[in-house]
Amino acid sequence: MTAPNIPQAASNGSDKMHPDEPEKPWRISDHYSEPPISGPVAKPQTEASDDASWRDRLVEANPDLAKRAAALPPRDPKLGFYLNHDEKRADEERSAKVVEDLRRMEEAKLATAQLKAGVALPPPPSTDPNLIVLEWAMPKDLAELKMEYLYDPFLPAKCLVGFYGRGSVGKSTFLATLAAAKSEDWSTLWISAEELKDWITQRHLSAGGAVGTLAVFAHKAVKQDQHGRVIGSTFDVYRDLEGSIAQAMAACMSHYNPPRPLRLVVLDTAVGLTTWGKGENANDDGAVKRLLGFLQSLAEQHNLCIAIIGHSNKQKHDHFADTVAGSSSWTNSPRLSFVHAADRREEFTYVMRVAKSNLSSPFGVAYRTVPVLKLHQHEDGHASLLCKIEHDPVVWGADASMELFEDATRKPDDSDSGQLSPQKQTLVENAIIAIVETVMATPPDQHITREDIERQLGRTVDRARWTKIDGHLQNHPVVIMERGDKHRVMYRRRT
Numbered sequence: 001m002t003a004p005n006i007p008q009a010a011s012n013g014s015d016k017m018h019p020d021e022p023e024k025p026w027r028i029s030d031h032y033s034e035p036p037i038s039g040p041v042a043k044p045q046t047e048a049s050d051d052a053s054w055r056d057r058l059v060e061a062n063p064d065l066a067k068r069a070a071a072l073p074p075r076d077p078k079l080g081f082y083l084n085h086d087e088k089r090a091d092e093e094r095s096a097k098v099v100e101d102l103r104r105m106e107e108a109k110l111a112t113a114q115l116k117a118g119v120a121l122p123p124p125p126s127t128d129p130n131l132i133v134l135e136w137a138m139p140k141d142l143a144e145l146k147m148e149y150l151y152d153p154f155l156p157a158k159c160l161v162g163f164y165g166r167g168s169v170g171k172s173t174f175l176a177t178l179a180a181a182k183s184e185d186w187s188t189l190w191i192s193a194e195e196l197k198d199w200i201t202q203r204h205l206s207a208g209g210a211v212g213t214l215a216v217f218a219h220k221a222v223k224q225d226q227h228g229r230v231i232g233s234t235f236d237v238y239r240d241l242e243g244s245i246a247q248a249m250a251a252c253m254s255h256y257n258p259p260r261p262l263r264l265v266v267l268d269t270a271v272g273l274t275t276w277g278k279g280e281n282a283n284d285d286g287a288v289k290r291l292l293g294f295l296q297s298l299a300e301q302h303n304l305c306i307a308i309i310g311h312s313n314k315q316k317h318d319h320f321a322d323t324v325a326g327s328s329s330w331t332n333s334p335r336l337s338f339v340h341a342a343d344r345r346e347e348f349t350y351v352m353r354v355a356k357s358n359l360s361s362p363f364g365v366a367y368r369t370v371p372v373l374k375l376h377q378h379e380d381g382h383a384s385l386l387c388k389i390e391h392d393p394v395v396w397g398a399d400a401s402m403e404l405f406e407d408a409t410r411k412p413d414d415s416d417s418g419q420l421s422p423q424k425q426t427l428v429e430n431a432i433i434a435i436v437e438t439v440m441a442t443p444p445d446q447h448i449t450r451e452d453i454e455r456q457l458g459r460t461v462d463r464a465r466w467t468k469i470d471g472h473l474q475n476h477p478v479v480i481m482e483r484g485d486k487h488r489v490m491y492r493r494r495t
Contacts, residue, residue, distance in 0.1 A: 165340030180209030186263035193272035207388035351408040364401030367391035
């Protein structure tokens with residue numbers, strides 16, 4: 001074998017081998033030698049040198065080195081090339097994390113491939129039965145089940161309540177008046193993305209609220225929609241609300257003796273005070289339900305009534321509760337929710353009706369705004385005012401409250417007088433004639449329903465016309481009106 005082209009070590013004083021000398025195997029030791037070790041004793045440059053004896057001579061020549069070596073703790077052979085156990089453990093943890101990340105990545109790739117191939121994914125693991133707590137139906141003291149109202153029937157304790165309507169219908173003013181009216185008993189935390197904090201506090205005092213019974217969270221709006229409604233602010237319900245409640249509750253205990261505890265929290269508006277997650281908004285049913293569930297849990301945990309204010313849209317709907325902007329969960333999820341509207345018949349008057357209630361039968365109420373503080377006087381005689389509300393007696397019942405709401409919000413057919421058109425008056429007259437003729441032809445003990453009359457007329461009569469029909473028949477000499485099952489109106493002949 002021919003040696004590589006490496007300079008040959010001189011063996012006989014010549015750089016070349018004798019041509020007659022037999023070729024010997026190439027060895028790296030013939031061409032490479034360790035550099036001499038600096039110090040008093042250098043390792044001999046001979047193949048016969050013994051490593052052990054060389055180390056012994058090195059130690060003898062350097063006694064300090066031997067002392068330092070002897071002072072070192074014995075090295076664990078399991079460490080390998082690691083400096084210590086901490087370094088080894090840290091490296092093992094890093095390696096384990098890399099392996100786990102790779103495993104999860106491969107599992108995710110496999111799950112994605114199976115999903116694309118139409119393979120059903122395995123269901124997620126079920127909850128440990130030992131972690132599930134069940135409460136069985138057992139007798140309880142009825143006093144524990146009694147409902148408490150901060151302001152009956154509008155503000156139930158431990159509940160989330162929604163107040164919805166278009167702008168300028170007195171939603172905030174309605175709640176501010178209730179808070180001021182009960183400030184002798186409890187305090188309020190008001191968080192608004194729509195009103196100046198000084199307007200909120202001074203309206204509370206001017207409406208009769210006690211000093212030191214209303215706290216306002218100071219923040220500002222940062223985002224609005226195309227209609228100018230606030231949909232974002234520096235306050236976030238999930239992040240800031242519970243801490244704000246805790247701070248307000250602690251402060252309320254020191255203002256009065258006896259204390260007037262925090263019982264009402266107002267969010268104006270809930271949409272503008274919530275930071276929505278990626279892909280979420282006020283129209284997302286799941287996101288809205290999650291938000292309202294969070295607020296309900298806070299109300300129960302801290303014995304509060306949390307009132308949220310929201311807007312309605314301008315589109316036409318089959319049911320008045322559907323006018324609330326966004327998901328239907330805004331009105332369906334709270335235990336009690338209201339819809340506000342302006343009364344078309346008179347300026348500065350409004351109407352509010354239950355949109356959904358799990359606590360009582362439906363009801364409605366009419367109210368009006370009354371100025372309590374003048375902010376600015378305009379040259380034309382008008383003024384910018386802060387107001388409170390005065391409300392009429394509550395109207396109970398599904399039919400009666402709906403009539404109250406529809407009478408206030410119905411567009412007048414005659415723009416000049418606001419009276420019914422001749423066509424509508426004819427329908428009312430035809431219905432009255434049909435009732436009288438049918439009652440006269442039936443025995444006195446037999447009732448006639450509104451459905452019977454509508455079948456005779458061949459069309460449906462709306463609620464407003466039935467109200468006028470019943471008004472004409474109130475003192476009729478032949479017809480008498482009575483209430484049947486579910487408060488249905490029925491007619492029969494007088495005896």
